[in-house]
Amino acid sequence: MIANFIFSLLLIAAVWLFSRNVRHIAQNIRMGKKVSINDQKARRWKLMGRVAIGQSKMTTRPISAIMHLFVYVGFIVINIEMLEILIDGIFGTHRVLAFLGNVYPVLISMFEILAALVILACVIFLLRRNLLRLWRFWTREMTPWPRTDANIILVTEILLMSSILVMNAADVQLQARGNEYYAAMGTFIISDLMQPWFAGFSESTLISLERASWWFHIIGVLIFLNYVPYSKHFHIFLSFPNVYYSKLESMGKMVNMPAITNEIKMMLNPSAAAEVPQSQEEDIGQFGALDATDLTWKHLMDAYTCTECGRCTSACPASITGKKLSPRKIVMDVRDRIEEIGKYVRKNGKEQSDGHNLFNRITDEELWACTTCNACVQECPVNIDPLAVILEMRRYLVMEKAAAPGELNTTFSNMENNGAPWQFSNEDRLQWAGK
Amino acid sequence: MSAKERLDVPIMADLADKGEKPDYLFWVGCAGAFDDRYKKVARAFASILNHMQTSYAVLGTEETCTGDPARRAGNEMLFQMQALQLIELFDAYEVKKIITICPHCYNVFKNEYPELGGNYEVITYLDFLEDAVSSGKINPDLTRFSGVKVTFHDPCYLARANNITEPPRKILQMLSVQLIEMERNKHLALCCGAGGGQMFKEAEAGDKEIFIERTEEALQTDPAIIATACPFCMVMITDGIKYKNKEESVKNYDIAELIALALGN
Numbered sequence: 125m126i127a128n129f130i131f132s133l134l135l136i137a138a139v140w141l142f143s144r145n146v147r148h149i150a151q152n153i154r155m156g157k158k159v160s161i162n163d164q165k166a167r168r169w170k171l172m173g174r175v176a177i178g179q180s181k182m183t184t185r186p187i188s189a190i191m192h193l194f195v196y197v198g199f200i201v202i203n204i205e206m207l208e209i210l211i212d213g214i215f216g217t218h219r220v221l222a223f224l225g226n227v228y229p230v231l232i233s234m235f236e237i238l239a240a241l242v243i244l245a246c247v248i249f250l251l252r253r254n255l256l257r258l259w260r261f262w263t264r265e266m267t268p269w270p271r272t273d274a275n276i277i278l279v280t281e282i283l284l285m286s287s288i289l290v291m292n293a294a295d296v297q298l299q300a301r302g303n304e305y306y307a308a309m310g311t312f313i314i315s316d317l318m319q320p321w322f323a324g325f326s327e328s329t330l331i332s333l334e335r336a337s338w339w340f341h342i343i344g345v346l347i348f349l350n351y352v353p354y355s356k357h358f359h360i361f362l363s364f365p366n367v368y369y370s371k372l373e374s375m376g377k378m379v380n381m382p383a384i385t386n387e388i389k390m391m392l393n394p395s396a397a398a399e400v401p402q403s404q405e406e407d408i409g410q411f412g413a414l415d416a417t418d419l420t421w422k423h424l425m426d427a428y429t430c431t432e433c434g435r436c437t438s439a440c441p442a443s444i445t446g447k448k449l450s451p452r453k454i455v456m457d458v459r460d461r462i463e464e465i466g467k468y469v470r471k472n473g474k475e476q477s478d479g480h481n482l483f484n485r486i487t488d489e490e491l492w493a494c495t496t497c498n499a500c501v502q503e504c505p506v507n508i509d510p511l512a513v514i515l516e517m518r519r520y521l522v523m524e525k526a527a528a529p530g531e532l533n534t535t536f537s538n539m540e541n542n543g544a545p546w547q548f549s550n551e552d553r554l555q556w557a558g559k
Numbered sequence: 560m561s562a563k564e565r566l567d568v569p570i571m572a573d574l575a576d577k578g579e580k581p582d583y584l585f586w587v588g589c590a591g592a593f594d595d596r597y598k599k600v601a602r603a604f605a606s607i608l609n610h611m612q613t614s615y616a617v618l619g620t621e622e623t624c625t626g627d628p629a630r631r632a633g634n635e636m637l638f639q640m641q642a643l644q645l646i647e648l649f650d651a652y653e654v655k656k657i658i659t660i661c662p663h664c665y666n667v668f669k670n671e672y673p674e675l676g677g678n679y680e681v682i683t684y685l686d687f688l689e690d691a692v693s694s695g696k697i698n699p700d701l702t703r704f705s706g707v708k709v710t711f712h713d714p715c716y717l718a719r720a721n722n723i724t725e726p727p728r729k730i731l732q733m734l735s736v737q738l739i740e741m742e743r744n745k746h747l748a749l750c751c752g753a754g755g756g757q758m759f760k761e762a763e764a765g766d767k768e769i770f771i772e773r774t775e776e777a778l779q780t781d782p783a784i785i786a787t788a789c790p791f792c793m794v795m796i797t798d799g800i801k802y803k804n805k806e807e808s809v810k811n812y813d814i815a816e817l818i819a820l821a822l823g824n
Contacts, residue, residue, distance in 0.1 A: 184747065373670065374666075374669075374670050374720055374721050374722070375719055375720045375721075376666040376669075376670050376716055376719075376720025376721055377666075377670035377671060378630060378631070378671060380671070380674045380675070381635045381639075384635050384636055384639050385639055385643070385675060387636075388636070388639045388640055388643050389643065391640075392643060392644065392647070411635065412633065439747070439749075441749055441750040441752055441769040441772070441773075442763070442765070442769070444749070444769075444772060445752075445765045445766055445767040445768065445769050445772050446765035446766030446767060447762070447763045447764070447765040448763065448764075448765075449763070489763050489764075492756075492760070492763060493762070493763040493765075494755050495715070495750045495752060495753065495754040495755045495757050495769070496631045496715075496754050496755030496756075497715040497719065497750035497754050497755070498715060498719040498720055499715075499719070499747075499749070499750065501719075502719050502746055502747065515631070515633070518631075518632060518633030519633045519635055520633075521633055522632065522633035522634045523633065523634065523635060523636060528632060528633065528634070529760050531759055531760035531761065532632050532756055532759060532760055534759075535628060535629075535632070535756070535759040535760075536629060536632075536634055536637055539623075539624050539626070539628075539629055539637060539641065540637065540640075543622075543623030543624055543641075544589040544592070544593060544623065544624050545589055545624055545628050545758075545759055546589065546593050546594075548592075548593045550620050550622075550623070551620055552592070552593070553587070553592045553593075553619055553620050553622055554568070554570075554592075554617070554619045554620065555592070555598070556587070556591060556592055556598035556599075556601045556602055557565065557566045557568045557601075557602065557605065558564055558565045558566050558602070
């Protein structure tokens with residue numbers, strides 16, 4: 125009875141804490157500029173089905189795609205087991221789903237196979253990160269914390285899956301010995317193979333082991349649940365909505381700035397000025413993005429969805445050739461900055477500013493190294509758009525600060541004076557046709 | 560085709576004076592007009608248009624930059640200034656169809672001008688040429704490049720930005736070249752390093768120039784020709800070939816030039 129009470133208390137506390145952290149993230153995302161993304165719903169659902177649920181963009185890298193698939197399917201399917209653990213925990217039952225009869229051992233065997241595959245995948249992931257040291261896990265933005273975060277997630281998953289297997293194996297041994305509390309339930313495929321390791325234990329040791337594993341697993345899950353909002357692992361929730369709200373237009377299309385269109389139309393045709401409604405003549409605000417709150421909520425959702433896999437960076441021509449720019453760093457910087465703003469605002473109120481902005485994290489040098497090639501956008505398995513952030517920040521630099529590199533300023537003035545980025549006279553535009 | 564020989568290129572204003580309206584506006588672009596190497600590509604494509612007796616015209620001295628490099632470099636004001644003025648000009652000539660040889664120009668016309676009020680049917684020269692060859696409107700000499708080892712470098716603003724990867728490959732296959740793909744190709748192709756305004760500035764400090772990285776990848780296919788389809792890519796790849804001292808054995812041609820050569824133009 126006491127155990128059930130403690131369990132229920134832990135569960136309520138964990139869910140409460142988790143929902144509070146999720147609420148904070150939602151508040152932070154809502155600090156972004158408002159844009160309406162609710163067109164073409166059928167197409168968006170299909171895209172989500174293919175890219176998020178179907179993981180279609182993972183396949184370009186087959187090894188990590190397969191390993192990730194194990195973890196992904198494992199996570200979803202083994203969650204059915206969580207249902208049983210929750211009921212058992214609250215009501216003090218033991219393996220409540222056993223009433224399913226012959227289906228039960230099949231179900232448990234399936235969980236066990238997936239658990240073993242998850243362990244395999246996580247071990248391989250750990251080796252790739254820490255032993256093979258794949259380049260994309262060791263670039264500049266992969267400071268000790270992101271590297272540790274990744275390892276914490278992988279080790280936690282190995283521990284959680286192992287505890288299920290140990291719990292089942294002890295249970296199977298107790299079943300075999302005819303313990304009255306552990307009724308025979310049929311064959312559990314992996315834990316059956318583990319029996320030789322458990323044969324030497326006394327019955328009381330086995331019971332302790334079984335109970336300890338059960339508690340370890342559920343407490344582990346509840347702690348992990350509350351770790352996820354502080355971690356890159358939050359992608360397990362946000363990948364789906366993030367893909368749903370993807371940009372559907374061609375990658376080459378940049379976001380328009382209608383306020384500027386109005387201004388230029390008035391310049392080109394002053395008599396049209398009268399036709400422009402008064403409301404549009406008002407303050408057109410700041411051009412581009414100085415801070416994370418100048419980006420749209422979708423860009424901020426992108427940032428929280430990022431799981432720091434680094435495919436973007438490993439495809440970026442600037443990153444590959446040793447420039448400071450890394451698309452993953454841009455996305456991580458946006459996330460860390462909006463987190464910082466969120467914390468500050470919750471403490472000091474909305475009207476206060478901490479005096480920092482995105483440019484404290486992202487240098488001009490990074491922004492100007494981008495070729496706008498869209499390789500990062502193409503690569504991202506969850507349709508994050510790092511390029512959009514770079515372009516908004518360039519707009520701020522050029523239009524608010526006039527801080528373009530000198531050569532680009534020359535290009536701009538050539539365009540203004542000769543209508544071409546180079547300094548040639550427009551009179552010579554037909555010379556290519558020959559004399 | 561001798562470089563000196565004057566190519567008869569119809570000009571929009573001249574046709575308008577005669578009350579004529581061509582089917583297509585051939586958008587030459589600043590590189591086609593001013594970059595010495597890409598002028599040859601503009602000539603090659605115009606020679607094909609003439610060969611086909613296509614109804615087209617160029618804007619000539621009325622053409623200006625689309626504003627694309629300004630937009631990508633953050634100067635939205637300048638971009639829209641260019642764009643809105645060009646849209647006025649296109650409206651005046653009642654332009655309906657635009658053929659581009661520059662992927663960057665193609666992209667802004669196709670994706671970004673409509674929001675500013677400029678709606679046209681925008682066609683890349685690659686689509687146009689693929690159709691011309693496959694439908695038999697032109698009959699290039701298919702032995703001219705038969706079996707020649709060619710690799711194709713995809714321009715970002717065609718492949719990724721606009722999902723155009725097949726037309727250049729179909730053209731190369733029709734010319735029966737031996738097409739060898741680079742490791743990173745089509746949607747996963749590596750940029751030449753010139754997009755997003757990089758063409759007009761020095762690259763930021765790093766270990767390597769992007770154009771060298773890409774040229775090395777192209778050279779791994781041991782090609783006789785690296786085919787490109789973008790003026791900026793052409794500058795970069797040509798520089799890369801020079802940097803690797805391969806000018807003698809490896810040539811950089813635009814797809815339009817290959818067809819023009821096979822037509823004997």
